[in-house]
Amino acid sequence: MKKELSRIDQDFTTFVKEIKSKIISSQYEALKAVNKELINLYWDIGKNIVEKQEQFGWGKSIVKNLSDELQKEFVGIKGFSMQNLWNMRQFYLEYRDNEKLQTLSREIGWSHNVAIFHKCKDPLEREFYIKMVIKFGWTYRVLDNHIDNKSYEKYLLNQTNFDNTITEKYKHQAKLAVKDEYNFDFLELNDEHSERELEIGLVNKIREFLTQMGSDFAFLGNQYKLEVDGEEYFIDILLYHRRLKSLIAIELKIGKFKPEYAGKMNFYLSALNDTIKLPDENPSIGIIICKEKARTIVEYALKESNQPIGVATYKLTESLPSDLKGLLPTPSEISQRLESLLETTDNSTLDKETIN
Template identity: 60%
Template sequence: MSNPISDNYKDLLMEIKQRIRSAQYEALKAVNREMIKLYWDIGQMIFTRQQEAGWGQSVVEQLAKDLQAEFPGISGFSARNIWRMRDFYLTYHSKEILPPMVAEIGWTHNIVILEKCKDDLEREFYIRMTCKFGWTKNVLIHQIENQTYEKTLLNQTNFDRTVPTEIRNQLKLAVKDEYTFDFLELADEHSERQLEQAILTRVEPFLQEMGGIFAFIGSQYRLEVDNEEYFIDILLYHRSLKCLVAIELKIGKFLPEYVGKMQFYLAVLDDKVKLPNENPSIGIILCKSKQRTIVEYALKESNKPVGVATYQIVSTLPQELKNQLPAPEQVAKLLEGFE
């Protein structure tokens, strides 16, 4: 007769390992929060003394030397980093929303956001995205340099009318107006099949550019309706929002009829593929170019959640689009619902 202990051992081992990893993760988060609080307090003390006693650069230089001598095994007390602590405190101390959030990401992430972002709403966006998607420092820098904030706020979708209220803001922030595929080795002139094949050879950076929380399900995903076959170019799954994401690749300009085809795909996915506990499927039509007014009309009467975006091999965002960014109060409202 088999030993019941040995039969259950693998399950026990897996459960304990998961618990250990969970505890390690929580411990790391706690350490990070304490470090951010320490840097905040140091920044506050430096700023306060400067205001009271008129301290200048020489005091910070001396402070850095003394701290490094006192704590030789601890990094982070260079003069440059101490000035960053002061700037960190000075930037956020009078804000209402941001101070609790900055402790949820690493110090190097905070510095990148502090130095590369121009206003509080942009900083809040990247802090939230870093928390949500676990971006590394390099991925964060890439997202900022590719203007993900602007490209997300400018996106064209019909999600206000077609998705449940509780996930609407999260979903709107999951689709960009333009995607940058600078990791693809493609000539300026390429076919849709070449674009798809290039993406399939670089799935990981493709998923990162799409938002970092997608899982790849398949390419040329087959649907069958009344003995007729249909194929979705790329099918993804959004792990956080729990919904299928159908992507159609178009190497030319956007045409209104693309929306009808996507609606058909989404209806079939919802009926035949979507699981009962999942949210409605969404579609992203990726084109080489689009005219925003035509997209608005095409999406106006659509009853399925569809977004229309462009892709570039090199990142660009025309000045005229920058001028169309939503008002700050609209951006703040959008970020409120993103958890």
């Protein structure tokens, strides 16, 4: 009898979980539908404002007067402030000649859209950030941080061998996790500093360091000890990437990148995979951060490596170096890369904070 009751309880528990899952899925789909309707409404309002200004020669006062009337009529409903009406107008003006961005913009929240069309002026840059929000469920704060840190340029420029060493499912997320350049201006170091000073500075300001690395990184330790055949080896900094479910080994170099650094990192990653990595985790990834690098030397050094490695530089002042801007891919090459970003998207994994 007890066994019978136990089986019934288990069946009922399973039944409840299935119903809850259906409800959550339905709620999320409803949120997406509501978000799309809201973006459509804001688009239409922005379009109407522009058309009436062109038709009747109305000036800026139309926006203030319209805001006053709408807030009187729809008391307690947010979204009809004068500033937000200006945002709707700009939204229409920015995207009216770009059908692709019009369509993509319906898939993300309004606050995300505002951040993107205010801060990004290049259509391909806007497409990149919209697709990143769709694919990875970035919250507004995460998106804003990526824009401020120039993730678009650094994603296009970054040097890794991930195309040949990481599975398709995780490849794009892994590329995004490695920037071409990191800004360590929060360290307040002199130009002349040692690798140890750099490491200790990053550990002492771990919050700022992880913010610069990205929102999905967690700190596991510095001078992380590995034992191989009785010998001890130490990784400068060991992180963990939650989305990739991978250990991230960081090696810091205050000089120019040398090919032998890739060989040493290859060794560390093999040891991590054999002795530290858990069975349900993905293979470890290495990031070598140097003061300088010659891009051709990096390409050759990573070419034959069978472990996923990225090579980046660090600066103590913020900005994308002007000499790197000329290395950005052509618009057609960028478009091809962006097209692949959503190929493996599973919308069910998106963060619900995307829609707000």
